[in-house]
Amino acid sequence: MPRSARSFADDIRARSDDQLRALLRARRDLARPAPADLTALAARAATRASVQRALESLTADQLRVLEALVVGGPDDVAKLLDAPARSVRATLTALWDLALVWRSPEGFRAARAVPEILGAPARLGPTARELGVRDRSADASAAAENLSPAARSAIDRLRWNHPRASFDGESARAIRDELVQAGLAAPTDDGIVIPREVGVALRGGRLYRDGLTPPTAPEAVLAQADVDAAAGAEALELLWRVEALALRWEAEPPRVLRSGGLSVRDHRAVATALEATPELAAFVIEIAYAAGLLGPDGDFEPSWLPTRSYDEWAAAAPAERWAALAEAWLDTARAPSLAGTSSAQGGVINVLSTDVGWPMMRNRRLDVLHILHDLDEGTVAATEFTDAMLHWRRPLRLPEGAPTRAHEVLREAAWLGVTGRGALSTPGRALIDGRDAAAAMAAALPVAVDHVLLQADLTAIAPGPLTEDLRRLMQLAADVESRGGATVYRFTEGSVRRALDTGLPAAELIAKLTDASRTPVPQPLEYLVLDAGRRHGQTRIGAAGCYLRNDDVAALDAVVADRRLSPLQLHKIAPTVVVSPAHPGTVLEMLRQHGYSPVAEGADGHVVHAGRDHPRAPQRRESAAGIRLDSVDDRVIDQLLTRLRQGDAVAAQAAQKEGPRIPSTDPTVTLTRLQDAVADRAPVWIGYVDTDGELRRTLFRPERVEGGRATGSVGEGNDRRTFSIHRISGVVPA
Structure with missing residues (x-):
């Protein structure tokens, strides 16, 4: 138990090294900038700003004990809260560790700034x-x-x-x-x-109806294996949506609004393409942006494009891709749930706009996840319980009735796979603990299958998540028709042509599908691929302005006669040759857009499978971390503690001579020390500048501090003086 002291400052100076380390770990703001000695540390710990920050970290039971101490004194705390005395003593000791109370001869007393900040403790009025x-x-x-x-x-x-x-x-x-x-x-x-x-x-002698009783934990518990299986399925679904989004924007990049962000029309188009609600579509876009996978391309009329980081991300294993998204979600200050809502100016908040940023969202996610983390494995945390626990753990930041956004955080955690069926998943727990979340997710992901079932109606059924190579082949050669426990792909002329455009020959595509299928390649699918392959590449494009050649004169005549291609200014110079002033890439792209199947060829007449260039936005990473304080780790604390002890030793040596050394102090520290001296009725040594501009010192017993002035008696007698705070150069306890 802490020993009694004459004042708050004496209480701080009397603490052991271990107790001071605990204080500095809990209230890291006290270490920056480093105080000169323990007296300066005590003054800083008593300032209103530091005490406010410490109070905001208290849980409801700690805050209620502190309120009871302010209302009734140390002897009435247990009675006012209708709580066991042992529990109250343990909480008071924890508050002493935080320097929010100090041990006076009469018992625990709240730090001077505590009653000022609480104002109406327990919603009670003035005395x-x-x-x-x-x-x-x-x-x-x-x-x-x-x-x-x-x-x-x-x-x-x-x-x-x-x-x-x-x-x-x-x-x-x-x-x-x-x-x-x-x-x-x-x-x-x-x-x-x-x-x-x-x-x-x-109130019957009580401050609260429920005393120190926290919200009741939920009783619904699932098997952790079921939770992880559900989380793994959600993770794969998210990875597919992010990849589908990037491929869509790579082909058709949407414009960046002048005010920043994505237009409502493009937002809805993404939701339709991903078969998602607008809220889920906004989450997918924002999480990809937070992970640095999307960004503006920086052109004169900028568009949203995948970044170069996306290519590295897409080449990684699924679990590693998930971990990158999960870590970005945990660290970003953006709140995707704000997209589509009304702004303060009355307009709609656009996805990817600056209005989606909300600095408190990062802390709110951490608070919610720690609530789930503290429950037993597999425990399903309903929104009502999570909301109540947020109010319990952050009573000053989230007073009763204040919105917590717990349902939004839980919804995003479910979409991400941090939770499964409402309980924290093993990968989610690893993410919070700072362990290898990718390895945990790798164990939770469903086992990938290496085959599909080709059907005669030009569809293929994937009976589970496919291996990466097979998934990319199916994504290239077919379109997704439906998703669920099994994925249904449909082959079309357009999808087959998309695969051939990459330089994959028709025969090789059929061979790959034959190897991947547990059923024979249906004749309709084989005919579709061979027919597309026969027509694919008949028209050749080269550089002249550019030229087109085709041994099928009728096919080439059809191209020249197509009015949709009139911007290319095609001109026939021979029965099998047509020229155009346009760039070869433009001609190639435009013919493909209108249903033709050209390929590019080099100067030697060989086919050049250039395909499309993949446009990319510049490398970027959202600066979601915002403002961060310098780290205060154990090494810094040990160095600071050594400095504080040395400063106290120097002050003690000076005090043995002509009174204590009075270093210059900040006016805020000066004011705080004088107020503490008034509250404790303790004398102090002050240095001050007299009317002649000389620096002097005196023993001062302050009685009142207000209006920028301190009034009290000086010296050993009863001579009363009033000093202006700005003329006092420093204050040290007597």
């Missing part, structure tokens, strides 16, 4: 003394019973919710007057306020 009224708490319960029904209803609504109320109208003012006359409230300019002592009495 009767602060309001200037008589304490009527002893008669509060009896007075409440004698109220009229309307006044009793009003006091019941205020009892647990808020100490203040305003009353408009004659009947409402009558209720106000009745409550004031009964001694249950004090009048204010616009209504009433219930004194703190009366509020506690009306």
Whole structure:
């Protein structure tokens, strides 16, 4: 247990090295910039900004114990919370570790800034003394019973919710007057306020109805193997959607809006192409963008394109691709759920726009995932439980009634495969723990199959997730018709021509399909491939402006006569040769778009399987990490602790001479130390600049600090002085 001390600063100085290390680990803001000695550390730990940050990290039970300490003192905490004394003592010790309370001779006391920040602890009003009224708490319960029904209803609504109320109208003012006359409230300019002592009495001597009881954990538990199987299936589905999105934008890149982002029309087109809801489509786009797989190409009229990182990502194993997306999701400050909603200006928030960014989303994801992580394996966490736990773990950041976005985080985690069937998956747990999430997902992914079943109706059935090589072949030569436990592919003239355009001969395509199929290649499919192969490459394109040649005169005449190709300015110079001033690549692309099957040839007449160039956006990585503080690890803490001890030793040596050394302190630190001295009724040494501009020192007993001035007695006598804060150069405890 911590020993008693004269003041908050003495409490900090009396801590052991291990206790100081624990404090610096829990409140890392105290280490940057490094304080000169323990007195400076105590002053910084007592500042309002640092205390506010520490309070925001408290759970509801810790905050309630602290509120009870502020309301009733150290002896009444257990009674006010209706909690075991042992549990309260353990929580108070944890709060002492955080330097939010200190051990006085009378027991634990809250740090000076705590009551100021809490304002209305446990939603109670000011004390009767602060309001200037008589304490009527002893008669509060009896007075409440004698109220009229309307006044009793009003006091019941205020009892647990808020100490203040305003009353408009004659009947409402009558209720106000009745409550004031009964001694249950004090009048204010616009209504009433219930004194703190009366509020506690009306609650039966308790601050909260549920004391220190956290929300009840859910009881639904699934087998972890079932959870991982569901998560693996979702992960594969996400990988397919990201790849389909990139291939679509590679072929038809959408424009970047002038205001940034993606148009609503293009967003809906992606949702249709991916067979997804607009919300899921927005998530796929945003997660690919966060992982650096998509970006603007930087042209004068920019478009959205896959980046060079996408090619590396697409070549990796499925589990590694999933891990890249999961880590990007965990680290990004973007909130895909905002896409499609109304902005503050009244417009629609576009996907990929700056309005989709929400800095708190990263912390919210971590909070939700840690709630799932703390449950037993396979436990299904409903949105209601997760929402309640967020309020319990972050009561100051998320007061009751504040939206938590828990349902959005859980939905994204399910789409990503971090959860499966509502429970945290093994890969998701590895992601939170910082272990190898890719290896965990590799074990959770369904076993890939190396075959398909070709059907006579020009379809093929994949009875499960395909191996990478076979999946790419089927994606190239066929179109996906339906997905589920099995995937149905359909072969069309366009899909077969797409495969031939890459330089794959028709005979080789049939051979690959024969090797991959457990059923013979159906005759209709063989005829389709051979017929497309026979017509594919008949028309040859070369560089002259460019030329087209085809031994089939009728086919070449049809090309020249096609009005859709008039921009190419085709001109026949021989029965089997046509020339065009357009670039060969333009001619090749345009003929393919209109159903012809040309190939390019070199100067020697051999076929050049150039295919399409894959346009790419510049390499990018979203700076989602935002502003990060310098790391404060154990090495930094040990170095800082050595410096603090050395600073204290120097100060002790100086104090043995003509009083303590008074280093210059920041005005904020000066003000905090003087306020602490007033609260503790402790003397301090101050350095100050007199009216002649000379730097002097004196022993000062401050009694009041307000309005930029400190008033108290100086020296050993009762000579009273007032010092301006800006003239005080430094303060150290006496």
